[in-house]
Amino acid sequence: MHLTGVGRRYGPRRPWVLRGISLELPRGALVRVEGGNGGGKSTLLRLVAGIDAPTEGRVGGRPLRTAYVPERFPAALPLGAAAYLTHLGRVHGLRGAEAARRAGHWLERFGAAGHARTPMAELSKGTSQKVAVAQALLAEPGLLVLDEAWTGLDASARTELDLAVAERTAAGATVVFVDHDPRRLAGAPDAQYRVEGTSLVPVPVPAPMSGAAGAAGAAGATLVRIRAAGPPGSPLPPGLAGVPDPDGGAVLTVDAARSDEVLRALLTARPPWHVRAVEELP
Numbered sequence: 001m002h003l004t005g006v007g008r009r010y011g012p013r014r015p016w017v018l019r020g021i022s023l024e025l026p027r028g029a030l031v032r033v034e035g036g037n038g039g040g041k042s043t044l045l046r047l048v049a050g051i052d053a054p055t056e057g058r059v060g061g062r063p064l065r066t067a068y069v070p071e072r073f074p075a076a077l078p079l080g081a082a083a084y085l086t087h088l089g090r091v092h093g094l095r096g097a098e099a100a101r102r103a104g105h106w107l108e109r110f111g112a113a114g115h116a117r118t119p120m121a122e123l124s125k126g127t128s129q130k131v132a133v134a135q136a137l138l139a140e141p142g143l144l145v146l147d148e149a150w151t152g153l154d155a156s157a158r159t160e161l162d163l164a165v166a167e168r169t170a171a172g173a174t175v176v177f178v179d180h181d182p183r184r185l186a187g188a189p190d191a192q193y194r195v196e197g198t199s200l201v202p203v204p205v206p207a208p209m210s211g212a213a214g215a216a217g218a219a220g221a222t223l224v225r226i227r228a229a230g231p232p233g234s235p236l237p238p239g240l241a242g243v244p245d246p247d248g249g250a251v252l253t254v255d256a257a258r259s260d261e262v263l264r265a266l267l268t269a270r271p272p273w274h275v276r277a278v279e280e281l282p
């Protein structure tokens with residue numbers, strides 16, 4: 001999809017928040033947007049997601065299935081978490097049984113299955129954020145827009161979201177995200193932009209990993225253990241190092257900062273590897 005000459009201001013006499021933004025968002029790309037407080041990051045993400053319309057310019061080629069996790073999730077609903085997710089799945093065009101299955105699947109993945117029947121209004125902030133993320137992933141969107149979506153999640157849910165992002169891009173979806181933590185998905189984005197004034201400035205992304213990068217590195221860094229299974233007899237994708245898993249496949253221990261990059265390399269290998277488990281090591 002693309003933005004052409006996009007501008008947004010919140011009223012004819014108000015200052016422009018963004019202006020003259022032209023941006024290509026290719027299929028399968030992971031794109032990070034950064035910038036100072038109140039600079040216009042959320043405004044840009046809402047325009048990309050189609051939640052808001054530009055004051056001038058055009059947004060074209062947006063995938064039909066678009067999902068958005070807003071910075072603040074309106075959670076005060078009378079429905080239980082699973083019923084809410086099932087309802088949203090149906091809104092996305094899924095049949096009831098499939099919507100309910102996916103609702104259960106995503107609550108499980110984010111460690112919130114125990115709250116399936118809890119009314120949304122009674123959920124803790126963290127669990128409510130898990131539902132916010134689940135509603136976006138449920139429909140397997142072609143465009144996923146994440147505005148500080150990791151905020152409020154516990155460590156294993158954050159890792160699960162990292163993995164879900166890698167799965168989406170591997171499936172050809174475009175993922176655009178903002179996060180206050182500069183280490184979030186470090187090394188994984190294909191493109192990075194900074195809101196400066198009313199403009200969007202490209203930020204150079206670090207070179208992709210090479211050699212045995214991705215193996216455990218600096219002392220003191222948080223480590224993540226990834227268990228993955230590949231096609232029988234096939235070696236790990238180039239640049240990755242691991243040890244054989246007693247259950248078949250391989251175990252890779254990597255710096256947390258590189259885990260997204262490694263997951264992406266596994267999931268996008270041809271043929272792809274299946275990720276069995278991801279766990280942050282104490």
Ligand SMILES: Nc1ncnc2c1ncn2[C@@H]1O[C@H](COP(=O)(O)OP(=O)(O)OP(=O)(O)O)[C@@H](O)[C@H]1O
Nearest residue numbers: 010017035036037038039040041042043044071195
């Ligand atoms: N709905 C709105 N109505 C009026 N002004 C708005 C609206 N949404 C955002 N703004 C203004 O637009 C500017 C950019 O806000 P935006 O939320 O997009 O920035 P941000 O970079 O996401 O900020 P933060 O880092 O604080 O989340 C701010 O001056 C904000 O007050």
